Each structure stands twice: as C-alpha cells, then as structure tokens.
Amino acid sequence: MTDLTNKRFGRLTVMKQDGYHVFPSGKRKIKWLCQCDCGNKISVIASDLNNSHTRSCGCLRRETTKALKLSHNKCQTRIYSIWQGMKNRCYNKEQYNYQYYGGKHITICREWLDSFEIFYQWAINNGYNTNMTLDRINVNGEYSPHNCRWVTTKKQALNRTDNRRIEYNGKSQSLKEWSDETGIAYSCLIYRLNAGWNIADALTIPSRKHTSMEITQ
Numbered sequence: 001m002t003d004l005t006n007k008r009f010g011r012l013t014v015m016k017q018d019g020y021h022v023f024p025s026g027k028r029k030i031k032w033l034c035q036c037d038c039g040n041k042i043s044v045i046a047s048d049l050n051n052s053h054t055r056s057c058g059c060l061r062r063e064t065t066k067a068l069k070l071s072h073n074k075c076q077t078r079i080y081s082i083w084q085g086m087k088n089r090c091y092n093k094e095q096y097n098y099q100y101y102g103g104k105h106i107t108i109c110r111e112w113l114d115s116f117e118i119f120y121q122w123a124i125n126n127g128y129n130t131n132m133t134l135d136r137i138n139v140n141g142e143y144s145p146h147n148c149r150w151v152t153t154k155k156q157a158l159n160r161t162d163n164r165r166i167e168y169n170g171k172s173q174s175l176k177e178w179s180d181e182t183g184i185a186y187s188c189l190i191y192r193l194n195a196g197w198n199i200a201d202a203l204t205i206p207s208r209k210h211t212s213m214e215i216t217q
C-alpha cells in the first residue's frame with residue numbers, strides 16, 4: 001500500500017488513513033481522509049484519487065454546475081428578448097417599429113412564432129453568440145431558419161468608420177452618405193450600429209428628434 005499522507009489531488013490534501021470502504025462483493029479498500037481547500041473533509045479510496053475521479057469534496061462540481069447554469073440563463077435571457085423583439089416588430093401594432101416589419105408584411109415562420117424553445121435551439125445550433133444580432137438574409141423575407149443568420153456587430157470596424165461601406169437594399173455607400181440620404185444623424189447611425197441594431201433598422205427607423213419634427217410640422 002502506498003502512503004498517500006500529505007499528497008495533493010486537485011483540491012484535496014490527504015490527512016490520514018480512515019478505515020475501509022467495503023464493496024458489495026465483500027472486498028475492502030482503505031479510505032483516506034482528505035481535507036478540501038474549501039474546508040470540508042471527505043474520505044476517498046486511493047484509486048478514486050489516483051485516477052482523478054475525486055478532486056474535491058464535491059464543491060468543484062457544484063461550482064462548475066452553477067457557472068454553467070448561470071451562463072446558460074444569461075444566454076437564454078438575451079435570446080428570449082431577441083425572440084420577443086422579433087414578435088413585437090411583426091405583430092404588435094403598438095410597437096414603435098411595427099411599420100417597417102409587420103406593416104410591410106414581414107412574418108415569422110410558424111415554428112418560431114409558436115415556440116421559444118425551437119427558436120432557442122436554432123440559435124444555439126447556428127452560431128449564436130452574445131456579440132451577435134439576428135439578421136435576415138433577404139430583408140423582404142420572413143423570419144425563419146432559411147432566411148436568418150447571426151451576424152457580428154462590428155464595433156471595432158465602426159469606430160474608425162469614415163470609409164466603411166454599408167450595403168442596404170442593393171446599394172453600397174459610406175455611413176456619411178447614408179446619413180445624408182436618410183436624414184438620420186451620423187452619430188445616431190454609429191450609435192445604433194454599435195448598439196447591435198441590424199442595418200435595416202438603423203437606416204430606416206427615424207431618430208426620435210426626426211420623428212418629433214415630423215409630428216410638429
């Protein structure tokens with residue numbers, strides 16, 4: 001028998017021998033009392049220490065599970081609000097940008113409309129990441145797996161932007177030119193694209209200032 005006293009296995013430091021573990025077959029194995037870095041104590045047989053099966057009192061697994069769950073929840077929350085936003089744009093007439101979506105007969109495929117779970121699965125399986133936004137490939141097409149993709153919001157590129165060309169509706173021009181054409185302030189366009197708006201929204205939704213001017217006229 002190898003003396004394991006004072007050896008370290010993951011978070012565990014072996015303190016001393018601690019009786020035997022008796023298997024159903026009647027076979028016995030020495031247990032070792034270990035001190036975990038978190039303060040708990042646990043008795044483990046040598047083979048479970050040697051093959052890394054046991055590396056803590058259980059705190060390691062609890063922490064990993066918690067971290068995974070948290071990142072899953074966070075991700076689910078963001079995807080959920082993207083899903084909600086999409087439904088509002090297309091079906092809620094009260095929504096500020098409805099006129100550019102539902103108002104233009106942009107719809108959502110049945111599966112996505114009925115089930116967040118299905119939309120969520122599609123997102124995860126198709127390259128979703130927290131720095132990405134939902135983009136329709138054909139801007140006049142519906143929200144569906146065939147017409148959607150995740151695109152990165154190109155923050156860095158936009159920050160040195162004067163010559164970045166933005167393509168929309170078959171036309172490619174600089175942000176400055178888009179600003180002149182749409183009447184939406186250049187700084188507002190930069191802000192929107194950095195905030196993760198898709199290009200169609202950024203270029204078509206009037207800025208608040210613009211809207212109130214229209215109302216007062």
Ligand SMILES: [Zn+2]
Pocket residue numbers: 011036037038039040056057058059060
């Ligand atoms: Zn522990």
